[in-house]
Amino acid sequence: MKMYDAVIVGAGIIGCSIAYFLTEKGFANVLVIDKGGIASDVTGLCPGGVRQQWGTEINCLMSKASTEFFNEINDRLEPEHEIKFRSVGYMNTFHSEEAKAKYAENVALQNSLGIPTKFISPQEAKELIPGINESSFLTAAFCETDGFVDDAYHVTQSFADAAKRKGVEFVNDTVNRIVVENGVVKGVDCEKRGLIGADRVVNAAGLGSKKMAETAGVALPIEFEIRRILYTNRVPKRILEPLLISFEKGFAAKQLTDGTLYLSYLGKDLKPPFNSFDYQVRAAEVGTEIFPPLESLVFHTHVDGRYDSTSDHQAILGDVDGVLGYYQAVGMSGHGFMMSPSIGESLAAMVTGNIPQVDVSSLHFNRFQTNQLVFEPSVV
Numbered sequence: 001m002k003m004y005d006a007v008i009v010g011a012g013i014i015g016c017s018i019a020y021f022l023t024e025k026g027f028a029n030v031l032v033i034d035k036g037g038i039a040s041d042v043t044g045l046c047p048g049g050v051r052q053q054w055g056t057e058i059n060c061l062m063s064k065a066s067t068e069f070f071n072e073i074n075d076r077l078e079p080e081h082e083i084k085f086r087s088v089g090y091m092n093t094f095h096s097e098e099a100k101a102k103y104a105e106n107v108a109l110q111n112s113l114g115i116p117t118k119f120i121s122p123q124e125a126k127e128l129i130p131g132i133n134e135s136s137f138l139t140a141a142f143c144e145t146d147g148f149v150d151d152a153y154h155v156t157q158s159f160a161d162a163a164k165r166k167g168v169e170f171v172n173d174t175v176n177r178i179v180v181e182n183g184v185v186k187g188v189d190c191e192k193r194g195l196i197g198a199d200r201v202v203n204a205a206g207l208g209s210k211k212m213a214e215t216a217g218v219a220l221p222i223e224f225e226i227r228r229i230l231y232t233n234r235v236p237k238r239i240l241e242p243l244l245i246s247f248e249k250g251f252a253a254k255q256l257t258d259g260t261l262y263l264s265y266l267g268k269d270l271k272p273p274f275n276s277f278d279y280q281v282r283a284a285e286v287g288t289e290i291f292p293p294l295e296s297l298v299f300h301t302h303v304d305g306r307y308d309s310t311s312d313h314q315a316i317l318g319d320v321d322g323v324l325g326y327y328q329a330v331g332m333s334g335h336g337f338m339m340s341p342s343i344g345e346s347l348a349a350m351v352t353g354n355i356p357q358v359d360v361s362s363l364h365f366n367r368f369q370t371n372q373l374v375f376e377p378s379v380v
Helices: 013-024 057-071 073-075 097-112 123-128 152-165 206-216 276-289 292-296 340-351
Strands: 007-011 030-034 088-095 118-120 138-142 147-149 169-172 173-181 184-190 194-198 201-203 222-235 244-248 251-255 260-267 299-311 316-320 321-332
Touching: 007 013, 007 184, 007 194, 013 152, 013 321, 013 340, 030 152, 030 194, 057 097, 057 340, 073 123, 073 138, 073 152, 088 097, 088 123, 097 118, 118 123, 123 138, 123 251, 173 321, 184 201, 194 292, 194 299, 201 206, 206 222, 206 299, 206 321, 222 276, 244 276, 251 276, 260 276, 276 292, 276 299, 316 340, 321 340
Parallel strands: 007 030, 007 201, 030 169, 088 244, 184 321, 201 321
Antiparallel strands: 088 138, 118 138, 173 184, 184 194, 222 260, 222 299, 244 251, 251 260, 316 321
16 A cells, blocks of 8 residues: 555645645645546636635735735746736725725724725726726725636646646545544545555545545534626626625626626525526626626626535634544635635645644634634625
């Protein structure tokens, strides 16, 4: 039985990022296992947004560090073709004084951590998004260093390729269970390859992480939430460069590089399973109120993705008391892609016995046992 220094279960953006950062910290004898291959699940559906406008310090720090990485990603990963990270910003509109005052706390937190979010007037917002209805909101918050990578698959593949060049192996197989004996990880048992030995196993299995953790005797507090994204026809003109979002109205929209607009309705009045017609009508009603040019567009298709969400909408990162050698990077709650560089670095540091660049100890699994949850208010 071949032995590895570490086995990573899952080849989405999180697993591939961890693999890359393990090589940066001196681990090369690493195996990544995924039944569908690289970016075969929710990572492949990710629209690629990268924002730093969060309501908790830990998320601000992780997203800031990740944004810095995305700005250097071509030098760091040396991809086959250029990864285009565009700092086009995220704009949040506020329609009441109460909502603005509440979000002002977030802006103050972000500014204190070096994130340049600022409140802007409706007229200033119109300069950035000419088609916006400036009479539909009181003010907006804008962070110019937030941005987008349109091709999440390419980013994930580039993390994997960089890891492969340092010796990491990637295989397609189904992991039946994590092998634990007397509270110590011994490896994994796979459908095709049988037993694979490792002193360290990282669960980065995304939507499959809950069932995977059960095989190691760990019960994860994860539930699944559906998010629907609508896609329009392509528009040759650039009409919506920043991501436009309204937490109050439950609306978000962005124009992709190819001209397509994607948008989503997040209101509580519509719940899955969605009726397609009702969903499109509601998204159009709310969207055109804020951004009237949507009236002339046609919905061509939609995609339903799922969040692996925890009760505080925060990831679970790190080891598990009582299961030596087992690590988790799970429960991303919809923001795994944008924080993947920081999450990858943090897990790699813990696996190799180093100190992470960002202190992620508040996101340890034991917060659920000690009732020290870190509630994130700004989840899209």
